[in-house]
Amino acid sequence: MKLVYKQTECCFLINGKCSVLKETNCVNCKFGKTKRQFDSENDESIKRNRKLGNCESCKYVKEPCRLSTEPKVGVGGLWW
Numbered sequence: 011m012k013l014v015y016k017q018t019e020c021c022f023l024i025n026g027k028c029s030v031l032k033e034t035n036c037v038n039c040k041f042g043k044t045k046r047q048f049d050s051e052n053d054e055s056i057k058r059n060r061k062l063g064n065c066e067s068c069k070y071v072k073e074p075c076r077l078s079t080e081p082k083v084g085v086g087g088l089w090w
Contacts, residue, residue: 019042020039020043021043021047023036052078056075056076060074
């Protein structure tokens with residue numbers, strides 16, 4: 011299966027440049043995701059880490075990460 015991403019679809023494109031890779035090459039990119047895909051996968055990761063109790067001792071952020079449906083307050087969250 012070949013993956014082809016239009017530049018307007020990928021949530022990692024900022025001002026036409028890829029924010030996760032050194033070079034912007036969207037054709038067949040394995041990292042490309044729509045906003046919906048990113049939110050869904052990120053939410054599942056947060057839920058899994060909450061269930062495992064990893065959020066209480068997180069060394070990456072001061073406040074626990076929030077789901078895409080939860081309000082963003084303060085510094086919390088890894089991506090936004």
